Amino acid sequence: MSTCALPRPFGFPMTQTGVGVSKESIDIKALLEEATRSFSLPASFSWRESLMTKVEEIFERCVQAGWDGYDAEPISFDSRLATLKAIALLPDNIVPPDAVPEPAGEISLEWRSGNDLLFSLTVTGRTLIYASIVGGHSRQHGEEQFFDRLPKTVLEILAQYFCRR
Amino acid sequence: MIDSLRRFWRFLLSIFVGADHLPDRVLPEEPVSRFILDKDQFRQERGFIYPAAFLPSKKTANTSVYRVESLPETRIWQLAEKFVTALRADKKPVLARADIKAKTAFHQDLAIQPDRLPHPRHANIINSPADRPAQKAKALELAKNAKLRVRPEAASS
Numbered sequence: 178m179s180t181c182a183l184p185r186p187f188g189f190p191m192t193q194t195g196v197g198v199s200k201e202s203i204d205i206k207a208l209l210e211e212a213t214r215s216f217s218l219p220a221s222f223s224w225r226e227s228l229m230t231k232v233e234e235i236f237e238r239c240v241q242a243g244w245d246g247y248d249a250e251p252i253s254f255d256s257r258l259a260t261l262k263a264i265a266l267l268p269d270n271i272v273p274p275d276a277v278p279e280p281a282g283e284i285s286l287e288w289r290s291g292n293d294l295l296f297s298l299t300v301t302g303r304t305l306i307y308a309s310i311v312g313g314h315s316r317q318h319g320e321e322q323f324f325d326r327l328p329k330t331v332l333e334i335l336a337q338y339f340c341r342r
Numbered sequence: 343m344i345d346s347l348r349r350f351w352r353f354l355l356s357i358f359v360g361a362d363h364l365p366d367r368v369l370p371e372e373p374v375s376r377f378i379l380d381k382d383q384f385r386q387e388r389g390f391i392y393p394a395a396f397l398p399s400k401k402t403a404n405t406s407v408y409r410v411e412s413l414p415e416t417r418i419w420q421l422a423e424k425f426v427t428a429l430r431a432d433k434k435p436v437l438a439r440a441d442i443k444a445k446t447a448f449h450q451d452l453a454i455q456p457d458r459l460p461h462p463r464h465a466n467i468i469n470s471p472a473d474r475p476a477q478k479a480k481a482l483e484l485a486k487n488a489k490l491r492v493r494p495e496a497a498s499s
Contacts (some may be wrong), residue, residue, distance in 0.1 A: 235382060246379030246426060246434055247406055248399040279394045281474075287392050295482055297393050307388050308393070308478040311487055318479035 225264055226231035231276045232260050232284055239278045250282030259300040259323070260284040266327050272339045274298075288339045296334055307331060311338050349478040364409060368454040368465060370445035374407040374446070378438045384490055391440040391488045393481035396467075398443050404466035407454065410441070415464075420491055425461045437496040440488035 193210060238244070239252040260276065263286065267274075274286040288296040296309040300323055308318035311334070321328040368374070376395055378384055383395040398405050408417050408425075422436035444454050447467050457464045470477055 204468040239380075243430075244380065245383070246377065246430065246436070248401040250400060269396075275382075275385065275392070277392045277394045278380060280397050280401050285392070285394055289388075289390055289392075292486060295486055297478055297482055299478070304480055306475050308482045310477060310482055316479065318482075322477050 185293055201296040223259060225267070228264050228273060228276055228286075229261055230259060235276060235284055245280055247280065249278070249280035252278055252284060253282045253284070253301070256301045259302055260286070262325065263298070263300045263305070263323070266325075268332065268335060270341050271335050272341055275336045288335075290339070294338050296299070296339065305331065307334075309338075349361040355474060364456075364463065366413065366456065368409065368444045368456065370443065370448055372409060372411050372444045373441055374406065374444055374447075374454060374465065374467075375410045375418060375439040375441050375491075376407050377426050377436045378440060379426070379436055381437060384438050384440070384492075386438070386490070386492050389479050389490050391438075391485045391490050393478060393485040395440055395475060396484040396488075398467070398470040402466075403470055403472075404468050405470070406457075407465050407467055408461070409456070409463045409465055415491075421461060421463065421492070425464070429460060435496070436492060436493060438492045440485070441491060442484055442488045446484060446487045450483050 211334055236252050236254075236257040239249070241253055243249055244251070260283075272288060272290070274288045277285050277287050279285050283299050283301045285297050285299040287298075288294070293313070296308065296311075300307045303322040303323050305321045305328060306319075306331070307312070308316075309314055317330075317334070319330065321330060378391070378395050380395075382392075384391045384448050396405055408418070408419075408421055415423075418439070419436070421443050422439070427433055444497050447454055451469065453469045455468050457466050470480065
């Protein structure tokens with residue numbers, strides 16, 4: 178896990194309060210505290226959070242049938258929940274995926290590095306569907322049950338090919 | 343009489359859509375385009391198309407494409423405008439397209455069947471398996487081998 182814990186900025190006295198402290202300095206203190214909190218969070222927090230935001234945005238945007246210009250089904254509430262759950266369970270030290278709406282009304286998580294490493298994962302309810310291309314001729318695809326943890330197959334692919342160095 | 347009508351129909355096609363020379367069977371080297379209307383199904387800055395763009399419709403089990411052999415770029419985007427966007431109630435624009443050679447689909451045991459509606463160049467990728475992981479695997483192969491073309495108007499906006 179990569180944690181980016183920065184020292185307190187400029188040695189600002191974070192506990193300074195009381196009479197004689199201006200409103201501006203209280204505002205600055207609040208901002209610095211917020212910044213310190215952000216810096217103390219694991220690096221994975223920011224991509225995980227923005228990915229979850231993207232899932233929510235897709236869910237809201239793809240609410241009508243035919244959102245893809247063809248016959249796509251609306252993104253289902255179940256798919257949204259299952260995808261958010263999968264994101265929460267992803268390891269910290271991986272390359273962040275992209276979230277992509279699929280015509281069956283689901284959301285996939287996509288990893289791609291160049292033209293030789295591709296991994297696509299779709300979770301809906303308790304089913305997880307995946308397919309990968311890793312290198313010239315290595316292909317895998319399958320379906321797994323999804324409960325409270327990501328299946329070993331998926332974790333192995335992520336660890337082996339999409340680990341953040 | 344029927345032959346005359348056929349010849350006249352071909353003449354009309356050649357005049358208006360330039361589709362007279364398309365063979366009835368899609369050839370392996372023929373380029374086909376999948377028009378993309380959703381902004382999340384491709385990544386312009388990296389030139390990627392995501393497999394979702396090639397997954398078959400749950401309703402028809404097909405993936406709609408256009409045969410674009412010998413068409414200049416402007417004509418391809420005109421097809422998108424007139425036969426995809428214009429036919430939609432919401433007039434959603436085509437943002438990009440994924441170009442593949444037909445043989446890419448054939449190598450995945452998929453077939454491309456000319457449909458000719460709403461346009462003589464329309465076709466469908468068919469024979470997609472019912473098994474969803476297998477569908478995903480084939481879509482991944484098509485996406486890997488596809489070339490992204492972003493519509494000029496969309497690229498500049």
